[in-house]
Amino acid sequence: MKAIEMDDTGVMVAPDSKDMAADPIVARRRGRVRPMKRGDIAAVAKLFNCIFRKNEADGSRELNRYLETVTFSSPLYTPETGSIVHENAEGEIDSAVLSVPMQLQVGERTLTARLLCAFMAKGKSGALGAAHLARTFRAKHQDFCFSDNASPRSADHWEAGGGHILPIQSLEWRRVFRPFTSNLQRLYVAAPALRKLPLRIVALPLDRLARRLLPSFKPATAPGYRVEPAGYEEFREYASTVLKRFYVRPAWSAGEFSWLIGLASQNLTCGTLNCRKVLDPKGETAGFVLYFGEANGIARVLNLICTQGREREVVGQLCAFFDTEGYCDARGMAQPFLMKAIMRQRQLTFRHSGYFCMVSRHSEIVDAALSGDMYIGGLASESWSNLLVAF
Structure with a gap:
């Protein structure tokens, strides 16, 4: 089996056939990962209800408004630190990760971390999309990324991506x-x-x-x-x-x-x-x-x-x-x-x-987290x- 690499979005790409990524037909079949936009709020709210509230109802006006506030109104928000979604081949959002930027002081320098609030995926295409989304948050891609409410399955994904579980904070x-x-x-x-x-x-x-x-x-x-x-x-x-x-x-x-x-x-x-x-x-x-x-x-x-x-x-x-x-x-x-x-x-x-999970490409941050x-x-x-x- 040929080795698999990842492109800048975290999607799997075969290294000797990267021209496939440029093929619009192939790209359309596998879907794509992209930053969440304000126009996605209704779709993400419905996905939230489906995954966390076990119903297929559209999001209420209050839920839509709150999602917009949480995901877009932070003074630290940029598309690079905000939420991300996966579109399937039909252009539907089948999985998403809500992300809130938070500024941390690391020694004498300041960096923007990402708090992951909700990881949602629906159906078979959503499972594939979730895998693409999870790869985006591998340690080698992140200054600091964390969640304090991860499920056992999510925690496994964090560790597989080079992350760590903090047992006391869990x-x-x-x-x-x-x-x-x-x-x-x-x-x-x-x-x-x-x-x-x-x-x-x-x-x-x-x-x-x-x-x-x-x-x-x-x-x-x-x-x-x-x-x-x-x-x-x-x-x-x-x-x-x-x-x-x-x-x-x-x-x-x-x-x-x-x-x-x-x-x-x-x-x-x-x-x-x-x-x-x-x-x-x-x-x-x-x-x-x-x-x-x-x-x-x-x-x-x-x-x-x-x-x-x-x-x-x-x-x-x-x-x-x-x-x-x-x-x-x-x-x-x-x-x-x-x-x-x-x-x-x-x-x-x-x-x-x-589970309190975190990833970082900076060894000094990992050492500080693991040592308390x-x-x-x-x-x-x-x-x-x-x-x-x-x-």
Whole structure:
């Protein structure tokens, strides 16, 4: 069998017959990979519904509008860093990858990474198209490309393309404060119709009993520490300083950060977006947290950052704060630098929520990621996206 190479689009080409690629008949039969255009939104929305919602309906006006916002309105958007689609021989879009550009600071230089939000393929031609799309994201083609919600099959493709799975970031930590309400939230995910029933009336007294019998459900405060409201710009300025401890970290320019906050604020299914800071006994800032807060429900932590050496106190005080606010549990992406502090908490579990996969042609970025010298997640991942929960 003759060796197979790839052209600039990632499509397979036989090296001794590249003139075939120029043959319009051959090209038409195999389809083509190209950047997604605004005119593709309706087709991609329908494909999204088919793959992720298991129906053949056209995308709603809200889904179409959100897809356009996510894929084209970023201040970093260019066709080279945006989403890509595969057209089959009939000119129909049978597979697509949604991509959001995100700027990272790597040592002293800045580069634009690509966050892959959704990988969709339909039918036999879509399977072939998906293979072509996957080859586009091989390590040798990418400065930095990642996904924090990959399926097992997608993770296999990432590794086959020279990528890596980060096992810690592939976990979600969960600290429970009110066990029966927390389990009720899990039940709602499996059967949303149950939200209409007054089940919480039963859960509340059981939670009170559990907290009396097992005091470990109540987290202890960090002596002298307190939590106060804070602004998003305060968070960004603090992050620009404390995240310098990591070789790879989000750049979060004012324009990109504002865009991400605007999109995250629309994710009302997960609750209200909040920003809080943790102050030490001297009144100095020890850490910050961005989180979605669902009344009487879950505190979903997007980004938790802190001064190096204050991880234990900041995590402890935030857990106590979430408990006081009445949340049933708090959860967020596991981070290597936070693991010791998180594991100090009682009533803690870890859950595999999806594979965190990344590829890069730069060995220093790969080394930093594998050694834990990288901060990523929250706004610097897919956690803020409404595509995960609302559509």
